[in-house]
Amino acid sequence: MSNKILPLVLGTAMGVAASAANATTLEDVKAKGFVQCGVSQGLPGFSNPDAQGNWTGLDVDLCRGVAAAVFGDASAVKFTPLSAKERFTALQSGEIDILSRNTTWTMSRDTQLGLNFAGVNYYDGQGFMVRKDLGVTSALEMSGASVCTNTGTTTELNVADYFRANNMPYEIVAFEKADEVVAAYDAGRCDVYTTDASGLYAQRLKLTNPADHMVLPEIISKEPLGPVVRQGDDEWFNIAKWTLNAMINAEEMGVTSANVDDMKGSDNPSIKRLLGVEGAFGEAIGLGNDWAYNVIKGVGNYGESFDANVGPDTPLGIARGVNALWSNGGFLYAPPVR
Amino acid sequence: MSIQEQDSAGAPARASLLNDPKARGLFYQATLIIALVAFGWFIVSNTVENLERQNIASGFGFLQNTAGFGIIQALVDYTETSSYGQAILVGFFNTLLVAVIGIFLATIIGFVVGIARLSNNWVISRLAYCYVELIRNVPLLLQIFFWYFAVLRAVPGKRDKWSFLFDTFHLNIAGLRGPQPIFEEGSGIIGWALVLAIVLAFAVARWSRKRQEATGQQFPVFLTGLGLIIGLPLIAYLIAGMPMHFNYPEFVETGPMLRRGFTLGSGFNLIPEFLALTLALSIYTAAFIAEIVRAGIQAVSHGQSEAAHALGLRNGPTLRLVIIPQAMRVIIPPLTSQYLNLTKNSSLAVAIAFPDLVSVGGTVLNQTGQAIEIIGIWMFVYLTLSLLTSAFMNWYNQRMALVER
CATH class of the missing domain: 3.40.190.10 (Periplasmic binding protein-like II)
Structure with missing residues (x-):
């Protein structure tokens, strides 16, 4: 870099x-x-x-x-x-x-x-993607989760605001490049992958089994x-x-x-x-x-x-x-x- | 000759000044300095002017603003409401941590492999040779990715674990977890006991060296030192009424999937990003150190070991007391470069999400847009770290250097 x-x-x-x-x-x-x-x-x-x-x-x-x-x-x-x-x-x-x-x-x-x-x-708006087998249906159930995202984005700030506002502890793993975020999430390093909802749909295609993952309904920010x-x-x-x-x-x-x-x-x-x-x-x-x-x-x-x-x-x-x-x-x- | 004298008679002082090598030298140096200053001034003033023209704020005032982002590993107090300055400090300490642990591990591995490379045992020396050639010829970034992604995929997932050392340490994709000592009130005495033990160990070493020089009698310095360093704090701990307990990692195996695995904040946790980076940096730099050590040892004439053997020293003491001290003089200068390299290479952390100075600084840069200031901070910090490291190594080098009478 x-x-x-x-x-x-x-x-x-x-x-x-x-x-x-x-x-x-x-x-x-x-x-x-x-x-x-x-x-x-x-x-x-x-x-x-x-x-x-x-x-x-x-x-x-x-x-x-x-x-x-x-x-x-x-x-x-x-x-x-x-x-x-x-x-x-x-x-x-x-x-x-x-x-x-x-x-x-x-x-x-x-x-x-x-x-x-x-x-x-x-x-756009920021969303969350999780593995289906986690059984999570709402972003509010994600207390204690580790979250993968990109550095240097509004995403990093939004996720901090969201977890803080809802009093949920979390752990952020922030990578330089989107490909590495996908690889780490795919490997199971994180429970959650967060970025703009459009990006989630796009990156999901790169996962080993896209069908095993779902995008949660919450949109936590405005991203024009x-x-x-x-x-x-x-x-x-x-x-x-x-x-x-x-x-x-x-x-x-x-x-x-x-x-x-x-x-x-x-x-x-x-x-x-x-x-x-x-x-x-x-x-x-x-x-x-x-x-x-x-x-x-x-x-x-x-x-x-x-x-x-x-x-x-x-x-x-x-x-x-x-x-x-x-x-x-x-x-x-x-x-x-x- | 005479014509020349006539010609120069009009301005004798000038002509002699032009031909004066000292004056010429001063003139060239002054010109160079003026050109350099003018160039620097040109860059700075142009930058300032352009920043103003583009309405980009400058200055270090932004360091006081609220950061608003989270950092996974912080050695100093940090929350999302801390300032950008605090965030950069967190990054700095993380860089320092990786550098110090990396240098420590790289030195140990490097010395072992370097010595193994010279072993008479064919298998050991070949293994060391393969290690060096394999590791130093693969780019570091690839090795970091290897340790991070390949190893991440090899260890159990978050809802699972490998336990070892009587179930006290656990490894999974979220990192290496172990019990975290929590010090209670009155535990300060343990720290003091440790300091005292270290001082005593040094004193014993000094005393035993003096005694050996005077009488030739040896004293088990290492065992005594080890006993002191472990024993004294232990006694202090018992006397103070055991003012310490452990925060054990808590592993949940039932309930909702997301909650299973280790609970956040239970026990200490070395995150996999840290493990991968430290491992990759140590192993990579160790390959270079091994070659330096081998070169240093081979630089010591073979007659030295023959002389030592003739005096009846076995292989171990020969190496420890005769060869290595002489080899160190050859080893230290290039070793310093490797330490500097390791520190600077730690900036590759950004590729695998370890929040070092460059990674955190980059985030701050992006949130504030203060590129020049952040780059300035980076350069200042790495320069300071490097200069400190080389100052220390130069001091050590002087101590080890041959004392000529």
């Missing part, structure tokens, strides 16, 4: 100095020809490399969307896998342009780290996950924010990667504005007017991305739930393009 974090920090000390004098993030990105995107070290459904090294997932799609908005090419992205501990330093130091790594939006992160959260692309950019570059912040909004708006309007070309001829003024047929919304954020068209053409709308990566038909099998559109009873609500 230390061999990874030290260059990063030296980067903060020296390299960032360079980026101070440099151009804006958008100009930097255009000059190098790709978006450098910080992702997880492998979380199925969110950011996970396949055997050929191609990254897929909900978080990955957002980065591809940003690349499509800037270059019209969803493949103009390079990925940097980061541990939970390294992620903010990597972004602060300019190592990456955008962090899309199932990162919880909290006040301290938003205000003290020199970062901005560009929105929420997955509403979203993309992060550096503070102080509003142009780039806008691009990240509106790429996500475009994907959500597109789903609401029924624009998909398949029908986006036909939709350009739509009579609906909202769709016309979104796809750049009317107005000059792209120019206002420093991009071409077909920015949203490129996003949808390149990665699809939010619903498509959700279904392809984490939805009911994938191994994760997560229902839309609170991540449905507001019009379908969920939380997803993007400001209009107008």
